[in-house]
Amino acid sequence: MYFIKRILFLVPLLLLISFLAFVLVHAMPGGPFDRERAPASPEIEHHLQAKYHLDEPILKQYLRYLDGLLHGDFGPSMKYRNHSVTDIVVAGLPVSLSLGALAFCLAIGIGLPLGFFTALHKTKWEDYAGSLAAALVICIPSLVIGPIFIMLFALKLRWFPVALWASPSHVILPVLTLGLYFAGRVARLMHEGMLATLQSEFITTARAKGLSERQVLLRHAFRIAALPVLSYAGPMLADLLTGSFVVENLFQIPGIGVFMVNSSLNADYTMVVGLVLLYAAPLLALNLAVDFAHCLLDPRVRYE
Amino acid sequence: MSERLHLSPNQRAWRRFLRNRGAAAALAVLLALIALVLFWPLCRLAPAANVLPKAMTHPPDAVSDAQFAPPTWEHWFGTDAHGRDLLSRVCHGSRISLLVGLVGATVSLVIGVLWGAVAGYSGGRLDGVMMRFVDVLYAMPTVVFVIVLITALNAVLGKWQAGPHGISAENARLLQFAGLFVGLGAVSWLTMARIVRGQVLSMRQRPFIDASLVLGASHARIIWRHILPNVYGIIIVYLTLLVPSIILYESFLSYLGLGIQPPQASLGSLIASGAEQINPIRIYWWLIVFPGAVLALTLLALMFVGDGLRDAFDPRGES
Numbered sequence: 001m002y003f004i005k006r007i008l009f010l011v012p013l014l015l016l017i018s019f020l021a022f023v024l025v026h027a028m029p030g031g032p033f034d035r036e037r038a039p040a041s042p043e044i045e046h047h048l049q050a051k052y053h054l055d056e057p058i059l060k061q062y063l064r065y066l067d068g069l070l071h072g073d074f075g076p077s078m079k080y081r082n083h084s085v086t087d088i089v090v091a092g093l094p095v096s097l098s099l100g101a102l103a104f105c106l107a108i109g110i111g112l113p114l115g116f117f118t119a120l121h122k123t124k125w126e127d128y129a130g131s132l133a134a135a136l137v138i139c140i141p142s143l144v145i146g147p148i149f150i151m152l153f154a155l156k157l158r159w160f161p162v163a164l165w166a167s168p169s170h171v172i173l174p175v176l177t178l179g180l181y182f183a184g185r186v187a188r189l190m191h192e193g194m195l196a197t198l199q200s201e202f203i204t205t206a207r208a209k210g211l212s213e214r215q216v217l218l219r220h221a222f223r224i225a226a227l228p229v230l231s232y233a234g235p236m237l238a239d240l241l242t243g244s245f246v247v248e249n250l251f252q253i254p255g256i257g258v259f260m261v262n263s264s265l266n267a268d269y270t271m272v273v274g275l276v277l278l279y280a281a282p283l284l285a286l287n288l289a290v291d292f293a294h295c296l297l298d299p300r301v302r303y304e
Numbered sequence: 305m306s307e308r309l310h311l312s313p314n315q316r317a318w319r320r321f322l323r324n325r326g327a328a329a330a331l332a333v334l335l336a337l338i339a340l341v342l343f344w345p346l347c348r349l350a351p352a353a354n355v356l357p358k359a360m361t362h363p364p365d366a367v368s369d370a371q372f373a374p375p376t377w378e379h380w381f382g383t384d385a386h387g388r389d390l391l392s393r394v395c396h397g398s399r400i401s402l403l404v405g406l407v408g409a410t411v412s413l414v415i416g417v418l419w420g421a422v423a424g425y426s427g428g429r430l431d432g433v434m435m436r437f438v439d440v441l442y443a444m445p446t447v448v449f450v451i452v453l454i455t456a457l458n459a460v461l462g463k464w465q466a467g468p469h470g471i472s473a474e475n476a477r478l479l480q481f482a483g484l485f486v487g488l489g490a491v492s493w494l495t496m497a498r499i500v501r502g503q504v505l506s507m508r509q510r511p512f513i514d515a516s517l518v519l520g521a522s523h524a525r526i527i528w529r530h531i532l533p534n535v536y537g538i539i540i541v542y543l544t545l546l547v548p549s550i551i552l553y554e555s556f557l558s559y560l561g562l563g564i565q566p567p568q569a570s571l572g573s574l575i576a577s578g579a580e581q582i583n584p585i586r587i588y589w590w591l592i593v594f595p596g597a598v599l600a601l602t603l604l605a606l607m608f609v610g611d612g613l614r615d616a617f618d619p620r621g622e623s
Contacts, residue, residue, distance in 0.1 A: 029459035144596030
């Protein structure tokens with residue numbers, strides 16, 4: 001019941017978000033035609049404004065946009081003429097999706113075992129080394145590690161190509177640059193979750209029942225200890241899948257993260273609102289899914 | 305331990321913090337770093353300049369012919385595209401980065417604490433509306449928000465500068481700084497508001513709140529004198545986690561060209577200009593590695609201090 005209500009609530013929430021984004025970019029000074037190569041004459045500008053209905057009151061513009069949205073039309077891009085927002089997203093999204101999904105796998109694949117392992121060796125050298133590594137990758141931003149990877153592995157050692165998105169060897173450096181930070185984050189969450197869980201009473205009960213240590217750790221402790229990671233995984237996945245400006249820009253990858261930034265800078269109204277929705281919809285859906293999974297995994301959690 | 309009973313919870317937390325060796329070491333590193341970047345310009349002044357090695361006395365914006373010089377005895381961190389000494393630029397950049405992190409975190413602290421305290425204290429419908437607003441902002445990509453805010457502020461500034469009562473370039477730069485702080489603070493207060501709201505909500509049920517209400521205290525006084533001091537540990541902990549994330553965000557904005565503007569430099573803008581110089585012919589690794597290492601060291605120290613504070617303030621940690 002609770003979840004049905006939340007699902008029904010998603011639609012007005014998304015509408016509100018789109019309206020907020022719409023008002024926000026319109027409140028921005030300057031318009032999408034400010035950076036035209038040739039300074040437009042007043043007539044041309046008027047014509048452009050009329051063509052994209054920018055001369056109407058903002059509420060009417062928004063309703064017009066909503067009408068298009070209901071028909072599955074995200075409108076035309078105002079900066080990249082002759083391309084609709086849908087065109088640009090369809091071209092860029094698969095690239096960002098695959099990059100993000102791989103980085104997600106990397107984050108989970110490294111982070112979970114590392115956090116689990118360091119928590120089991122608490123206050124031993126394995127713990128210190130592993131935790132330091134996790135802290136280190138969080139503190140080195142992609143802006144630093146990306147250029148270092150390019151200079152070391154691509155330019156100096158020539159193991160990998162410098163940029164672009166074509167063969168599997170192109171994938172490795174960007175995925176590492178994007179995913180390592182999240183791997184560190186996941187490892188820390190897992191580490192703390194595991195430490196807290198191992199102190200709780202149901203673990204003592206499980207041991208008292210005579211279960212093997214392996215069963216206690218994997219079947220009982222892991223399930224609860226991974227819950228913080230699960231909560232974090234929702235926003236993390238939404239972040240990763242909708243592209244990262246720094247990584248896409250550094251490695252010249254044709255994803256949509258670059259568009260998110262550029263269209264905001266250009267005041268490309270339709271693009272911004274479309275991309276905001278593209279970010280918000282999976283984020284809200286994933287948060288919902290995470291809460292639902294919480295219920296399934298932890299019998300103590302109840303929503304009403 | 306009966307001898308510790310006279311200590312306040314905050315004093316006990318502070319003692320626990322100092323007993324945590326990793327956190328105390330991180331705090332020492334952080335303080336040393338702050339002292340270094342604060343007193344760095346003094347190295348160029350008369351008495352110190354005669355004693356210290358020459359590499360420590362370069363001004364940050366003196367252009368020289370030694371362009372892209374790799375690290376040497378003369379320039380410990382090498383030089384950049386205009387032959388400026390990188391060590392000096394990194395020190396000045398760290399100053400700006402730390403300042404941005406501190407002020408930005410304070411801005412979001414004020415917004416977040418006020419928002420969360422009012423929502424949690426009033427409860428009911430107002431609480432619902434205020435927290436739904438936070439939910440909506442959470443679902444917006446912060447990049448869009450920050451870009452819109454900062455470009456809007458810059459445009460207003462430009463108008464002021466061109467207008468009849470034009471302001472000087474110096475003041476314009478200060479205002480631009482302020483705009484950056486506000487922009488950074490405005491996008492990072494959400495989590496703070498949620499945390500404070502949850503704490504205040506549970507605090508409001510306590511009997512001592514009812515007691516002071518009966519004694520005739522105003523709501524503002526209750527929030528300020530009775531509730532906030534009780535949630536202050538959590539606020540401090542979150543603040544130390546907020547500073548690094550704001551420093552990181554500023555470096556991202558610098559990469560977009562929206563952050564600190566030249567001739568000023570932050571660690572982020574130094575790294576960004578280093579990233580521009582990547583080319584297949586010559587590798588200028590020092591332009592990235594040194595500012596990056598200082599940035600990472602700062603963030604690492606802040607993170608360990610934050611961890612230590614959290615453990616110290618966490619009542620479950622007391623044995």
